[in-house]
Amino acid sequence: MSSLFWIAYAVVTLWSIINIIFYGTRATKMISWSLTVIIMPFLGPMLYYLFGINRRKFKLFKLKQNEKRKLYSETYKELKGGEQSVHEFADYKHNKIASLIRSNSYFAPYEGNKITLLNNGDDAFGAIFKAIEAAQDFIHLQYFILEEGDLLDRLYELFAKKLKEGVEVRMLYDSLGSHALRGKVVKRFKEIGVQAYPSLPIRFGNLLFTLNYRNHRKIIVIDGKIGFTGGFNVSDKYIKPISDLGLWQDMHIKIEGPAVNSLQRIFVKDYHFASNEDLLLQNRYFPKVSPVGTSIAQTVSSGPDSKYPAIMQQYLTMINVAEKSICIANPYFIPGEPILEALRIAALSGIEVNLLTPKKSDSLLAKYSMFSSFESLLDVGVNIYLRPDFSHSKVIVIDGEIASVGSGNFDYRSFEHNFETNMLIYDKQIVRTIDQLFGDHCKKNIRLDFSKFKNRSILIKFMEGLAKFFSPLL
Incomplete structure (x- = not known):
């Protein structure tokens, strides 16, 4: 029995390591997964099979619908x-x-926008409900988490x-993020x-091809004229302290x-992927919108179907410039x-680098992973x-001139x-307001002392x- 165990362990582990070598995308991630499958008999390979395999090369990302997603992005690079x-x-x-995002996300920066910052749950959902109340043609809503409670009611x-x-x-909702949304609620x-x-x-049929890829977006579009995006989910934890972490704070924009x-x-592409309904071909869902303000804004979109990791490239470029x-x-x-090194270079070059994070977290593993990089950052x-x-x-x-708010x-x-x-905002007045809010939080919160x-x-x-060992897998 002992011999059979070690043979099975060797076969499963060898299979996993061969897959990591052939399909791994980053050396640090490959090393982490290799050690995981070696030191965790059977559990490690199982975790790798569920969360580690690069399935862009496999079934999910060869589906006809996903080819349509890419076609949407490449065909509609600019608005008609x-x-x-x-x-x-x-x-x-x-x-x-702007050029980077135009190349990797196919979205241009557009003039003539009016942007409203929504910095707490009451403001955000108050504005959302008011806009929905005034809708005349259609309401498109997409959230990672839709949770039962007063807001959903x-x-x-x-x-x-x-x-x-x-x-x-x-309405679109992520099936894992909204796992508590029972069937009768959707019905x-x-x-x-x-x-x-x-x-x-x-x-059951697609578990291995979808579990590790989630739709984390938060988007509302009303009549093609008003939009919302940012970090809020539809959860009462943003309007009352029902969580162990107290009242959650976030930022959204209208x-x-x-x-x-x-x-x-973005919504139409995701909606087609979920429903197989072609809305993009109907002009009524894309009305010509006249300028209503003076802000320049540009959308950043990224996902497992993207050719490039647009969100990472956006952050890294903002730090570098x-x-x-x-x-x-x-x-x-x-x-x-890469981003940690870019931040260290920026700080050593005399650029003021400020990082604001919560002391508490809803994930202990994420908290310790996050804190593991702090000493090297504080040192510079x-x-x-x-x-x-x-x-x-x-x-x-960055520089009080350009801001990004999103998911x-x-x-x-x-x-x-x-x-x-994410939404990039090229408006000094709006950006200064965000910068001021950031500065106010820094003044009244705990600054870590290096020593x-x-x-x-x-x-x-x-x-x-x-x-930190698991951080490349998070």
Whole structure:
């Protein structure tokens, strides 16, 4: 029996390592998975089979629907009739970022937008409900998490009212992120006429090809004229302290103007993938939107179907072109060595680098992984601030001139495995407001002291080191 065990262990482990060698994408990740399958008999290979295999080369990413996703992106690189709204930057910094996103996400920067910052749950959902109340043609909603509670009940009531008025309502939700959304709740929405579909449904037949790839986006488009995106999910934890972490904080934006069409393109592509319904070919869902403000905005979209890791490239480019300051707020700051090195270079070059993260986390592994990189950052002069509450915001600001607000975290899950959406804001007035909010949080929250931090206990350092081992897999 013992011999059979070791033979089976050797075969399974060897199979896993061969797959890692042939299909691995990054050396650090390959090493982590190799050690995992070696030191965890059978469990390690099982975890690798579920979460480690690069399935872009396999079934999911050869599906006909996914080919259509790519065709959508490549065919509709610019908006029909919207070319007059495309902004061309003259300076190096803005042009480099905008050109990158235009090449890797196929979205241009558009002029004539009005952007409203929504910095807490009451403001965000108040604005969302008000916009839904005023919808006249269609409501398109997409969230990673739809959770039962007061907010979802309010959405149901509004949808029921708007459907009676003849407004179309479409809703996407991630099947894993919204796992608590029982069938009868979805059925309740469908019974009133909501066209609701799960993104990447987890079913027996496709479990191995979808489990590790999630749709993490948060998007609402109303009548093709008003859009919302950012970090909020539809969960009551944003409006009342029902979580162990207390009241969750986040940042969202409301956008009106030509850039809304970019959010609509993302929704339509995802909706087709979930429902097989072709909305993109119907012009009524892409109305020509006149300028309504003075802000320039550009959408960043990335996912497992993308040719390039657009979110990672966006963050890395913003860090590299910064001249004065870099401010990052993120709850899962586990970016990997390229971005860590870029931040160290920036700090050593005299650029002020500020990192704002929550002291508490909803994931202990993520917290220790995040803290494991702090000592090397503090050593070169990066300022790290810990918020006592749980901030879920995903924000980066450079030089007080360019800001990004969205769903993308600073981790490999957002860089490689999740469908994500960020919005780049090229408006000094809006960006200064975000910068001011960031600065206010830094002033009133705990700033890590390098000398004290490096003297933390041996046990904490061990936990961080252990978590760092798994960080390329997060």
